[in-house]
Amino acid sequence: MSGNHYRWNVDPVWENLSSVFEEAHYAREASNDYNRYKHIRSLLSFASTGLEAFFNQLIRKRMSERGESKTRISDVLRMPLSKKINDWFLEEYQSNAELKPDASGLYALFEEYHKLRHGLTHPKDIDHSIYLNLDCLDPERVVRAVQETLLHVHEILQRSFPYWLTGWNFVGFNRDPAYPCLQNVAQFRHALAHMGLIESADAWEYNRANSWEQKWMSDHEGFYRLSSILATYPEDIGPWFEIIPGLGSPPRLCRKWWDRQYIMSTIPKGI
Numbered sequence: 001m002s003g004n005h006y007r008w009n010v011d012p013v014w015e016n017l018s019s020v021f022e023e024a025h026y027a028r029e030a031s032n033d034y035n036r037y038k039h040i041r042s043l044l045s046f047a048s049t050g051l052e053a054f055f056n057q058l059i060r061k062r063m064s065e066r067g068e069s070k071t072r073i074s075d076v077l078r079m080p081l082s083k084k085i086n087d088w089f090l091e092e093y094q095s096n097a098e099l100k101p102d103a104s105g106l107y108a109l110f111e112e113y114h115k116l117r118h119g120l121t122h123p124k125d126i127d128h129s130i131y132l133n134l135d136c137l138d139p140e141r142v143v144r145a146v147q148e149t150l151l152h153v154h155e156i157l158q159r160s161f162p163y164w165l166t167g168w169n170f171v172g173f174n175r176d177p178a179y180p181c182l183q184n185v186a187q188f189r190h191a192l193a194h195m196g197l198i199e200s201a202d203a204w205e206y207n208r209a210n211s212w213e214q215k216w217m218s219d220h221e222g223f224y225r226l227s228s229i230l231a232t233y234p235e236d237i238g239p240w241f242e243i244i245p246g247l248g249s250p251p252r253l254c255r256k257w258w259d260r261q262y263i264m265s266t267i268p269k270g271i
Helices: 012-029 033-065 070-077 081-092 108-121 130-136 139-157 185-194 206-216 220-231 260-265
Strands: 169-173 176-181 252-254
Touching: 012 033, 012 139, 033 070, 033 081, 033 108, 033 130, 033 139, 081 108, 108 130, 108 139, 139 220, 176 260, 185 206, 185 252, 206 220
Parallel strands: none
Antiparallel strands: 169 176, 169 252
C-alpha cells in the first residue's frame, strides 16, 4: 500500500491509555491468579505503549514543525522511553519545566512499571521471581502513574489534559450505542451538562466554556476536582436522550465503557 491512510475514531494514545483503565478493572475483578496476571500483563503493556505513542506524536509534530529531517526524527523516535522523557522532552520544554520543581523526575513516575513490562515481554529470569512483583502490584497505582505522568506533561506544555484521562469515555459510534468513540472537550462539557454536573452555560457560552476548561482541565488541582464530581455521579453512564426521535442518542459519557451488556441495558425499552 502506498501513500498515507487515515481513519475516523482511531488514535494510538487514546486507545492504549484508555485500555489501561479497562485492564485495571479486570485485574481487580479477576477470580484467580491466572486471569489476574493476564490482565496485569495487558495493563503494563498498554500503559507503556500508550505513553510511548504519546511522546512519539509529540516528537514528530515538534520536530516536523521545525523542518528537521526524517532521518533526525527517526533517530529520536528510536530512543528509549526514558530518554524521550527525561532528555528530549525536558530539554525541549525546559523553559516551561522550570515552573515545575518535580519535573526532572518525570520518568520516575512510571519507571518501575516500564521495567516490569520489559521483564514480562523479554523474560530472562531462570525462576519465577517476577510473579512476586505481580502479586504485590496494585493496578490502581499503575493507573495513577499514567495519570500523574500525563498531568505533569500537560502542565509543562501548558495545554488542557484529555478528558479520557479521568477513565471515562464516550460510547455511541456508527449507530452502535456501545461502540467507544473519541470526542473533543466541547462534547465533554456538553455531556457533563446533560449529567447535571456543570451548568449548561459552561457548555454553551464561549467565554464561560473557555474559563471552565482553564479552571478544571489545566492542572492537577482541576483534574482531581473533576474526578471527584464524576465520582459522585450515581450511574456509570450519562442519560439517554434523542435530538431527533428514532435516531438514537448522541454519544454518552460512560465509566464502564467496555461493558457492552451494561450499556445496552441502559437504553429505554422500545428504542
